[in-house]
Amino acid sequence: MTTQFTYFGIHFAFLLPPILILGWLAIRRDRAWWGVRPLSGLGIMIALAIVYTTPFTNRLIPVGVWWYGEGAVLATVWYTPIEEYLFFVLQPILTALWLFQVRPTADRSLAIPRTHRLLGVAGGLAIAVIGWALLDNTPTYYLGWLLLWAGPVLALQWGFGSTYLWNVRRPLLVAIAVPTLYLWLVDRIAIELGVWVISDAHTTGYALLGLPIEEALFFLVTNLFVVQGITMYVWVLDRIGGVSAWTNASPRLPTSSDDR
Template sequence: MTGPTYLQFHLAFLLPALMLMIATAFVSRARLRAIGRWHLGAGRTYWVGVAIITVVALVYTTPWDNYLIATGVWSYGEGSTLATLGYAPVEEYAFILVQPWLTALWLTHLSLPRGWTTPSRPLGSRVVAAALAVALGVVGWRLLGTAATFYLGAILAWAAPVLALQWAVGAPQLWARRRLVALGTLVPTTYLCVADRIAIEYGIWILSERYTTGVTVAGLPVEEATFFLVTNLFVVQGLVLYRWVLDWRGVGHGTDRSTPTRATDVDST
């Protein structure tokens, strides 16, 4: 292969993004402290949560990823990968491990409202949100029955259980911080979509025409955009809910000792 490799993709897109997020995080934290705002990464417990989510992501994604590669949903350009473990190249596992950290680092740049709201109908909102996730899963399973929608269906069916769990546990808390969740999700999603579009253009990985709809957004298959959207949503919602659970249990905020653990005030992001 004369084009770039999967490893070079990591070096060109993921590594610089990680370094930029780490370098700018210090500036963002200082700015947020100066204006009296708190950020999600204030304290060591945040990084414990990131590590937990990373392990869960690897365990949950690996069988699904390997199955789709074995099925032929996508493949890799000749000579673009170093080695494989199962059906997936080692660079694919690296991607799974790096993405949560990239999104988590971006999330530390955003301010977090202090305290948590007390929803008026917590059970009802959780049930409705979980039902929506189940509906997505049903749609996904139906799409699996047609070759052209197989990849899209696989994404929705795979994502539905995680979304159902997160929304059933903390839909009111996530909705109260919807601006934080949206911004925390959409920025890394956009960046990874652009990187993915370039990787496809250079043939680092190749999506099957048989198992995809052929619908694209600026040249990017809609399936790939959907994948990055749901996976970043997993990470952001998981970290917000992790913070909520720690606050509910009265766990300290590390160095940010001024942050209340059970306040009810709501601020905008």
Template sequence: MIPAPTYLQFHLVFSLPVLAALWYLAPRHVGRRRRRAAAGIAVLVAIAYAYTTPWISYMIRRGAWSYADGAVVVRALSVPLGEYLYFAIQTLVVAFALHRLGFDPTFRDSDFDRLPRAAGVLAGVAMLGGGLWLASRDASLLYLGGVIAWVGPVLALQWAVGGGYLARTPRTWLAATLLPAGYFWIVDRIAIGMGTWRIAEEFTTGIAILGLPIEEMIFFFAAGLMAVNGLVLFEWVLDWNDRGTAAGSPAEEADADTRLVPEPGDD
């Protein structure tokens, strides 16, 4: 019997090659756009580690998923090294895919419309409450409820900040979320089939598509969605700040003062 590949071997075969390909295909921004893109990616990777590690650690300790004997080399807080690598790899894959597809972070006044922002906040809060309720209702709903509750607060915050922008650019963030998620669905199914990791039946609903538990599909979509929204909003906020700074620059203020001085002959 062929032993299951280790987590690091999985990355070498399935994760790192696609990451390298997307890095190669990603546009080479220059100047300020390049600096902002790099800063946004760095910030999102840091947030991914800070926000995801406690949740992943809890789910692993509960037994929602486990790993084949010998598949894990090092653990920290019950989380394998391979999972920590996944946090950065998935964020980078999503980021390079987003920049390859392209997006416009230009701020518009309508981006601060209250309706989409309020709707997004309500949806995120509902996801948090609903997810926690599901997870506490039955063991088979732990993973499903946990992932819904995990993503809810982030989506609420993102839509509170830039709900108007996200509402007018759905093609951007949906495409950049679905394409990487589709790839991760495929390789995740392969890893499960090879036995590198296992999803516990007692903590899942049993609903699967082509052998991939629906909870795993939601996880990869949700993680990608949070990353995409974070990346586009990072540059959108900076563009909004640029416009506010330009509007309040000394030159603008001087022009405004000049316009307030009465011309000779004015009453």
């Protein structure tokens, strides 16, 4: 049966509108992050998302971990639909533009205790090891690959800046939670519409708010990647340059109060 809603339809209905709104707010609001530093950080995150996620999806799709409804996608490159590659671009943009509103920042030097770095690396690697152990069982196959895939990135990020991330934990939590909850909703809608289907055989059967736990975890860790990555990128440039991301921002569009 051909689904009446397509993957491109998901992008147009649920991703592009908030991206346009948040982008407009980032340009207009004086207190939002904008300019070369945060935007170049976003560009790096997009490039890394494409490079790092492409092998992941092309490993799991042919195994049958998930598939797409009939007529839901336009074309595929390798095993992955072009709409999925577009999502690799749109999700970081959506999450980053929300992050630009929250702008987690603390005045802390780049010097971090070695024990903190070691604990951060150990935490990420432990996640990867758990994922590796879960690959042997079919019901934990998706979860295992997800943890194995996420662990090395988290090890790098936590090893580099776990102390700083802890210092800005409250705004960081807001920056991660809001887009994650929103994408959980979008994913749930897409599954209900049959745009994509998650394999029962390759998942644990546990759900969070009606969403397979593996899907919920995917959006959580990918938003962690984006938010932590850009936050630390801006932090490093601030420490090196001695100027904050928003005081070195590009000129914004004039507001009504500016015209008076």
